[in-house]
Amino acid sequence: MTDIVTPESADGASEAQGRCGLIAIVGRPNVGKSTLLNALIGAKVSIVSRKAQTTRHRIHGVLTRPGEQFVFVDTPGFQRKHGGTMNRMMNRVVTQALSDVDVVVMVVQAGKWTPADAELLPLLPKGPRHILAVNKTDLLKDRNALFPFVQKIAEQHAFDAVVPVSAEKHRQLDPLMAEIAQGLPQGEPMFEEDALTDRSVRFITTELIREKIFRLVGDELPYSCTVVIEQWEELPNQTRIAACVFVERESHRPILLGKGGEHMKRIATEARQDIAKLLDQPTHLEVYVKVRKGWSDSQSALRELGYDAT
Template sequence: MSQTCGFVAIMGRPNVGKSTLMNHILGQKISITSRRPQTTRHQVMGIKTEGDAQFIYVDTPGIHTLEKDRDKAINRFMNQAATQALRDVDCVVFIIDRTRWTPEDQVVLERLATVKAPVILAVNKVDRINDKSTLLPWLEEVSGRREFAAIVPVAAKHGTNVAELEAEVAKHLPESVHFFPDDQVTDRSLRFLAAELVREKIMRQLGDELPYQMTVEIEEFREESEITHISALIMVERQGQKKILIGDRGERIKNIGRDARLEMERVVGTKVMLNLWVKVKRGWSDDDRALKSLGYDLD
């Protein structure tokens, strides 16, 4: 039997479950998650090989239209990264949240209007629909918004119907040799994943206390036989944000470091020595040159 291999873009508005879906498909965390919208800032590739089929999923930042954020360089970067992922894909999985249709869902749908690849609609979080009798009429209604290759209700967090979604995606993989080794699960480095894990723990611990003007840069990543040394610089825009992040007597930054270190040890497979530093760099999130130096680069 010939091999198949293709790129699959996972699209949707912020906080709709794109990263959760990809992590479940891969069986491990590649994309970070939190309840905060716009947790994902980069294209993150997840690779799954099953027999002769290789799926290359591209998790994307949520496309958003918030007027107050639209002119920020980092928000422009995230929208560009999401749109760029649509180039030359073989299939798109468009995720929406239950039986709600928002203006941002409409924006994503309009971005997909020029995409020639088949689009599969995944209706996520169906386990949270209290009145299940509303689901079928909703699926019929939403099917009229464009011609979808398939519509699949899923609960990404619990894996409900995810296998059915993968089966639909598999129908659209072209015949091709595999682009990656069969045991590779992402194109991202351990250094990148370490930075993302620190950022995830900050977002989970701080909730709405810290705005989006926070990023993480790995300054040292040194692997020894039984221990990995990682130094991470957390960058914020104001002194008050630094104070919030460090917490009373440094308790908050200690908790963030502990949670990040434990998860890093599972990822890298060794003990981890993690050092965290917090620095104020005013205006970094609206400075194209600063963003590029921090790894926000579409190239």
């Protein structure tokens, strides 16, 4: 079976020079793909929530080191049960992300191998280097259970490397990067040296607001919300932003606003703090709510709201 990579076994990994490649991070929902991307990049380029299916867009995270550029592709968790236009759209994002990559990092949760994980194996493209990242190892109560868990997966798919990691605790990230680097082809960098993502600051701003909704609102409502920037004004010492949260039903408005608007105030306050850090200057953020019925099941609405609904 494929060896489990430890810090000691990664010491002899070759140092790639003049290499650049695309790395897809895939896995079922809620295994920590976005947390891993942010940890590898060293910056927050993808939002994180304990709720599944937080990521809706394909997001490139960029890490440039001497002679190497890693272009990570964070994808939504693949859904076998589509359940609507937006889920079908997100599944296409995953499929397209896998079509032209040099390395595939499949993320699973340590100790939890599910049918949803197994259903992803036939979708992994032939050709790229395949790495299994066994995440959340810090949550394992019995460390001795890790080897038989990995062996069970390796019997189903021949991974080139298996690396136990904890994205949350930043453990074993260097061995994972060494394994990824082995799959990078020779080539010129795709992005400038200081680039962290291919997404605009406005896009990341909408994602930060949506992250707070996912974290602070009940289980179902966040999946019926999307965020659009309606005003962006850059002043000498401040950025003023007006953002609209679209919901699908009139009944969603009072839930999102909360009593006396307190819920929305907390969402806006926490989002504003993160956005101010992102922009590195004081930020005024106004967030309000509008109803747009059926937006998540309409291709035209999804395109208008910034989703790749082709």
